[in-house]
Amino acid sequence: MARKKTKNKKTTTNKSNKVSLKLNRQQKVVLGSFLMLFGIALIIAFTSFLFNWHADQSTLSEFGNREIEARNWLSKFGALVSDFFIYKGFGLAAFVFAGLIGISGISLFFNLKSLRLGIYWFWGVLVMLWISIFFGFFAESNALLGGRVGFETNDFLQDYLGFFGTALLMLFLLIAYLSLRLKITPEMVGGFISKKHQSLQNEFKTNTPEASETDEELSWKEEVLNKPEPKTSEVKLDPDPSKEKKKETRVSKEDKTESHDEVAMEVETPPEEEVEDDKQSRKLVEDFGEFDPTLELSNYTFPTLELLKDYGGTITVDQEELEGNKNRIVDTLKNYKIEIAQIKATVGPTVTLYEIVPEAGIRISKIKNLEDDIALSLSALGIRIIAPIPGKGTIGIEVPNKNASIVSMRSVIASSKFRNAEMELPMALGKTISNETFVVDLAKMPHLLMAGATGQGKSVGLNAILTSLLYSKHPAEVKFVLVDPKKVELTLFNKIERHYLAKLPDTEDAIITDNNKVINTLNSMCIEMDNRYELLKDAMVRNIKEYNVKFKARKLNPENGHKFLPYIVLVVDEFADLIMTAGKEVETPIARLAQLARAIGIHLIIATQRPSVNVITGIIKANFPARIAFRVTSKIDSRTILDGQGADQLIGRGDMLFTQGNELKRLQCAFVDTPEVDKITEFIGSQKAYPDAYQLPAYEGEDSGTGVDIDVSERDKLFREAAEVIVTAQQGSASLLQRKLKLGYNRAGRIIDQLEAAGIVGPFEGSKARQVLVTDLVALDQLLNEEPNT
Numbered sequence: 071m072a073r074k075k076t077k078n079k080k081t082t083t084n085k086s087n088k089v090s091l092k093l094n095r096q097q098k099v100v101l102g103s104f105l106m107l108f109g110i111a112l113i114i115a116f117t118s119f120l121f122n123w124h125a126d127q128s129t130l131s132e133f134g135n136r137e138i139e140a141r142n143w144l145s146k147f148g149a150l151v152s153d154f155f156i157y158k159g160f161g162l163a164a165f166v167f168a169g170l171i172g173i174s175g176i177s178l179f180f181n182l183k184s185l186r187l188g189i190y191w192f193w194g195v196l197v198m199l200w201i202s203i204f205f206g207f208f209a210e211s212n213a214l215l216g217g218r219v220g221f222e223t224n225d226f227l228q229d230y231l232g233f234f235g236t237a238l239l240m241l242f243l244l245i246a247y248l249s250l251r252l253k254i255t256p257e258m259v260g261g262f263i264s265k266k267h268q269s270l271q272n273e274f275k276t277n278t279p280e281a282s283e284t285d286e287e288l289s290w291k292e293e294v295l296n297k298p299e300p301k302t303s304e305v306k307l308d309p310d311p312s313k314e315k316k317k318e319t320r321v322s323k324e325d326k327t328e329s330h331d332e333v334a335m336e337v338e339t340p341p342e343e344e345v346e347d348d349k350q351s352r353k354l355v356e357d358f359g360e361f362d363p364t365l366e367l368s369n370y371t372f373p374t375l376e377l378l379k380d381y382g383g384t385i386t387v388d389q390e391e392l393e394g395n396k397n398r399i400v401d402t403l404k405n406y407k408i409e410i411a412q413i414k415a416t417v418g419p420t421v422t423l424y425e426i427v428p429e430a431g432i433r434i435s436k437i438k439n440l441e442d443d444i445a446l447s448l449s450a451l452g453i454r455i456i457a458p459i460p461g462k463g464t465i466g467i468e469v470p471n472k473n474a475s476i477v478s479m480r481s482v483i484a485s486s487k488f489r490n491a492e493m494e495l496p497m498a499l500g501k502t503i504s505n506e507t508f509v510v511d512l513a514k515m516p517h518l519l520m521a522g523a524t525g526q527g528k529s530v531g532l533n534a535i536l537t538s539l540l541y542s543k544h545p546a547e548v549k550f551v552l553v554d555p556k557k558v559e560l561t562l563f564n565k566i567e568r569h570y571l572a573k574l575p576d577t578e579d580a581i582i583t584d585n586n587k588v589i590n591t592l593n594s595m596c597i598e599m600d601n602r603y604e605l606l607k608d609a610m611v612r613n614i615k616e617y618n619v620k621f622k623a624r625k626l627n628p629e630n631g632h633k634f635l636p637y638i639v640l641v642v643d644e645f646a647d648l649i650m651t652a653g654k655e656v657e658t659p660i661a662r663l664a665q666l667a668r669a670i671g672i673h674l675i676i677a678t679q680r681p682s683v684n685v686i687t688g689i690i691k692a693n694f695p696a697r698i699a700f701r702v703t704s705k706i707d708s709r710t711i712l713d714g715q716g717a718d719q720l721i722g723r724g725d726m727l728f729t730q731g732n733e734l735k736r737l738q739c740a741f742v743d744t745p746e747v748d749k750i751t752e753f754i755g756s757q758k759a760y761p762d763a764y765q766l767p768a769y770e771g772e773d774s775g776t777g778v779d780i781d782v783s784e785r786d787k788l789f790r791e792a793a794e795v796i797v798t799a800q801q802g803s804a805s806l807l808q809r810k811l812k813l814g815y816n817r818a819g820r821i822i823d824q825l826e827a828a829g830i831v832g833p834f835e836g837s838k839a840r841q842v843l844v845t846d847l848v849a850l851d852q853l854l855n856e857e858p859n860t
């Protein structure tokens with residue numbers, strides 16, 4: 071366990087590092103005062119060392135001996151530190167170091183955010199080195215000036231550049247510093263000199279006896295002349311109104327001396343008014359630092375790479391196979407009188423892309439039509455012709471490799487592309503045909519549709535997406551709503567319920583396996599969406615990202631209902647199953663979420679085995695521009711999911727096509743096995759969690775009321791028909807109505823309630839069907855005719 075912990079520390083992401091570096095105001099005061107005083111101590115010690123170093127050097131070897139005293143004003147400590155920094159280090163330039171320490175202390179102590187310490191240290195260290203090397207020229211006369219660093223570096227430079235070379239290099243560095251850091255240019259130096267020159271001349275003139283001005287006049291003239299000349303091209307704006315008066319008087323005097331056609335203009339900009347809200351939030355940030363959403367689980371460690379298996383997925387290029395395929399492609403095309411000017415192969419994990427440039431004058435469609443012939447000659451499945459490859463001007467023929475290599479989840483998670491991805495919800499889907507890791511942002515998609523025949527890698531794909539998010543997002547930043555009608559695919563994620571899952575209040579399982587509960591959850595998510603829009607409106611921001619930035623800066627008051635909003639990712643496996651049982655009742659909230667939820671951070675991932683048109687309806691398709699297709703069995707299915715063929719030509723086992731609305735990309739999905747997911751969820755689940763899963767707003771299903779006193783006039787149009795079905799079958803169940811009358815679950819449930827109110831069926835009896843209280847259709851007729859309002 072202990073070992074596990076140390077391992078974890080190494081691989082914790084930047085985020086947790088950042089947390090440990092953030093100091094609150096109190097800590098800043100303590101550290102700042104220490105650094106300030108330490109800086110002062112260094113200056114005292116260094117100064118004293120300059121006078122006493124000869125005497126003190128002999129005491130250094132006897133540091134432990136309390137009998138021997140040091141002359142340094144900070145005694146032995148001062149002598150030792152000074153010897154280290156001055157004699158053995160940078161010579162007089164060590165004072166710069168003391169200064170940098172002092173400035174760092176001041177910045178922390180007074181919380182001067184405008185002081186950019188990084189820049190001070192960068193230039194400070196360079197200046198220190200320069201001074202030290204410069205004094206290295208005089209090391210013969212006084213070794214203390216440049217210290218050992220200065221002497222050795224100077225010596226080294228002189229060995230290679232000679233004395234003059236080194237001197238010129240130092241001069242160049244000095245000019246570079248003055249220009250880059252102090253922004254001094256030759257024009258400025260020239261201007262300064264001519265100004266001085268002119269002022270001297272004027273002074274000379276005013277001191278000559280011909281001058282006839284009175285004493286008073288002389289004094290203000292002097293004042294004007296000594297004052298820096300106003301620049302005509304630049305207007306200096308001073309927001310401090312207290313200085314205004316002084317300036318005005320000066321301007322009027324200037325008017326007198328300068329030519330009349332030059333009118334001096336004073337430009338006044340009113341100082342920025344400080345918004346009360348801003349002031350308050352800034353104070354809060356100063357006192358407590360920015361709001362950190364991860365604080366409640368600040369010790370949370372991200373899963374480590376060791377939890378993932380390495381499938382050794384390095385691609386081995388089989389030269390013979392490449393040559394063979396190339397020859398066969400060339401030969402087949404030759405048979406149809408298509409000459410090739412060039413051919414190039416790119417080997418990917420599962421397929422190799424042969425890019426051909428045909429001779430001039432050959433029609434592309436001719437090659438495209440030869441797809442089957444090329445497949446036949448290569449005797450391989452999964453050949454796809456891309457004619458032309460967008461943006462390349464070549465024709466691509468994708469041929470599956472004999473030995474496909476597995477793309478391990480480990481390799482894509484470890485890739486710098488994923489690690490450095492600056493995305494809201496990065497998903498490492500796998501590798502492209504040119505073996506590059508493919509990472510996309512779910513937040514940009516904004517929703518994803520996934521289809522593929524059974525056993526072609528859909529569940530692995532879903533796991534890869536969820537794993538990517540688990541490896542990149544803190545539990546405070548993202549929540550999942552998982553719908554798994556198969557009941558086995560996503561159950562492993564139960565272990566991270568209190569970290570990453572969201573659920574309805576008063577429900578037991580966060581993972582929804584019951585289709586009926588899905589409707590409530592979807593409606594609840596719609597409420598969450600509406601609530602979030604209210605919060606965004608109140609905060610006057612356009613999307614969740616801006617909202618969270620504002621909240622972190624403490625500009626939104628939690629007392630007004632504001633809170634840090636995590637992203638919510640809804641994953642629905644086996645969507646077809648859901649649509650079949652609940653129809654419109656599922657489609658409507660899904661379409662609503664898909665249309666509106668992107669700005670407030672709710673993103674949907676929907677997977678289905680059967681991509682038929684009655685499952686992926688027009689309204690759903692229109693709102694899911696990002697699609698993933700694993701292998702499907704027919705061209706029609708491929709067309710439904712991708713709006714084109716291609717998915718039927720894939721080879722399965724994670725071979726997939728991805729589109730975000732424009733071109734199709736062939737990818738090999740990253741492979742993550744169930745035991746790996748188990749280990750990851752176990753790793754996360756064993757850590758400290760929130761007290762409960764993220765609570766979605768409560769949703770009272772329309773069918774949840776007792777409905778006994780339902781108004782007769784509000785009865786469903788199909789009420790009579792439904793009553794006849796129930797009485798004929800003598801079985802009071804909603805599912806019977808769903809089947810016979812092709813209704814959604816909610817509507818069927820509502821009708822059952824109305825039947826109960828009318829005394830046709832008995833009350834709810836748990837899992838058993840309700841009792842039917844009317845024996846036959848005649849009795850039913852009689853009952854309904856006797857009712858007052860029918």
Ligand SMILES: Nc1ncnc2c1ncn2[C@@H]1O[C@H](COP(=O)(O)OP(=O)(O)OP(=O)(O)O)[C@@H](O)[C@H]1O
Pocket residue numbers: 476477522523524525526527528529530531679723724725738739740741742
């Ligand atoms: N990316 C991949 N790399 C290598 N093999 C894979 C990959 N994806 C899937 N497979 C193989 O295919 C098998 C089936 O995958 P998976 O369980 O994801 O199929 P599925 O489409 O979810 O099927 P079903 O819809 O029936 O659940 C896996 O057990 C694995 O052996």
